[in-house]
Amino acid sequence: MTKVTMNNDNRSIWVFGDYRNYFQNRVTLQLLARARELAPRIGAAVCAVIFGNHVDEYIREYIAHGAQTVYVCDHPRLKTYAVETFTTLTARLVMRYEPEIFLIGATDFGREFAPRAAKRLKTGLTADCVGLDINETGLLVQTAPSFGGNLIARIITPEARPQMATVRPGTFPERPHDDQATGQVIAIPFPEDIPCDRVRLVHSERKPPREQRIEDARIVICGGRGMGSRTKFKKLFEMARLMGAEVGATRPVVYSRWAEHDSLVGQAGKHVHPQVLFSFGVSGAIQHTAAIHDADLIIAVNKNPHAAIMKMADVAIVADASQFCSALIRELRKRIRE
Numbered sequence: 001m002t003k004v005t006m007n008n009d010n011r012s013i014w015v016f017g018d019y020r021n022y023f024q025n026r027v028t029l030q031l032l033a034r035a036r037e038l039a040p041r042i043g044a045a046v047c048a049v050i051f052g053n054h055v056d057e058y059i060r061e062y063i064a065h066g067a068q069t070v071y072v073c074d075h076p077r078l079k080t081y082a083v084e085t086f087t088t089l090t091a092r093l094v095m096r097y098e099p100e101i102f103l104i105g106a107t108d109f110g111r112e113f114a115p116r117a118a119k120r121l122k123t124g125l126t127a128d129c130v131g132l133d134i135n136e137t138g139l140l141v142q143t144a145p146s147f148g149g150n151l152i153a154r155i156i157t158p159e160a161r162p163q164m165a166t167v168r169p170g171t172f173p174e175r176p177h178d179d180q181a182t183g184q185v186i187a188i189p190f191p192e193d194i195p196c197d198r199v200r201l202v203h204s205e206r207k208p209p210r211e212q213r214i215e216d217a218r219i220v221i222c223g224g225r226g227m228g229s230r231t232k233f234k235k236l237f238e239m240a241r242l243m244g245a246e247v248g249a250t251r252p253v254v255y256s257r258w259a260e261h262d263s264l265v266g267q268a269g270k271h272v273h274p275q276v277l278f279s280f281g282v283s284g285a286i287q288h289t290a291a292i293h294d295a296d297l298i299i300a301v302n303k304n305p306h307a308a309i310m311k312m313a314d315v316a317i318v319a320d321a322s323q324f325c326s327a328l329i330r331e332l333r334k335r336i337r338e
Helices: 027-042 056-064 083-097 108-121 235-243 251-255 308-312 321-337
Strands: 012-016 045-052 069-074 101-105 125-129 131-134 140-146 151-155 163-167 184-187 219-223 246-249 276-280 297-302 315-318
Touching (some): 012 083, 027 056, 027 131, 027 163, 045 056, 045 083, 069 083, 101 108, 108 125, 140 163, 219 235, 235 246, 235 321, 246 251, 276 321, 297 321
Parallel strands (some): 012 045, 012 101, 069 184
Antiparallel strands (some): 131 140
């Protein structure tokens, strides 16, 4: 298969529509919003791509959130995600319509699907991006953590097309829903010559969602290894219950299995923007702080007054994180009883 190159003036930015957990997973809407901001800089239209069966409601939603054109392939074989079918169909559409940029959410789905599509198209892919921009030559600048999160890389794809990237959920805000928005819908016939996948889904079960997504929480309590132990880290969940907050964790905490991976706050995890962020026993490594800088107020508790987190905090408290947490829980319980 030959490399896809742009040879027309009808530029477009594509966003793959992953609607399967629409009300909790908003990354597609976030990417549509960022695409609408970037598109005028290269004279491009913003397009959503949807595969599925009976997906009319999602077409309307994507148009209301910024898609100017929606390519939809509606067929019973697409009711359930199948990686080989989705990859083959995507490659054919990209080679036919030649988008300049192709964006996909860095979800479990995106991490499986996007690399395969990029390989089929013989183009590059920057994974788990935490920023997207357009440079002075009109190329997509893809910002992503590298070397285990210790460095931030800015990557471009100067020749191959499309320029592909997966982006972490919560990186960009979504546009307000516009009931009056209009867009073009292009129906794509399902190619009957696409073979059936060699892997068949037998059964699936969705994990019960949190009461609220950590990315949407007004109050987030982040804990680091400075909490001391898994038992002490559990205090943060009690504090969160009393405050109506969500608990986040640094990478060392997740690797130590004090918290689940979906609690990871950092470049390789969730990006949060709460009104108040409590930071207990967190050193402030760049891969973590890059994901919390949008918090309105940061309150940090750490024994080390020179820790990086203390320098960026609005309120810095020099104390043992676990002991301070215990004292705060006692005070919260007292106030609730009163």
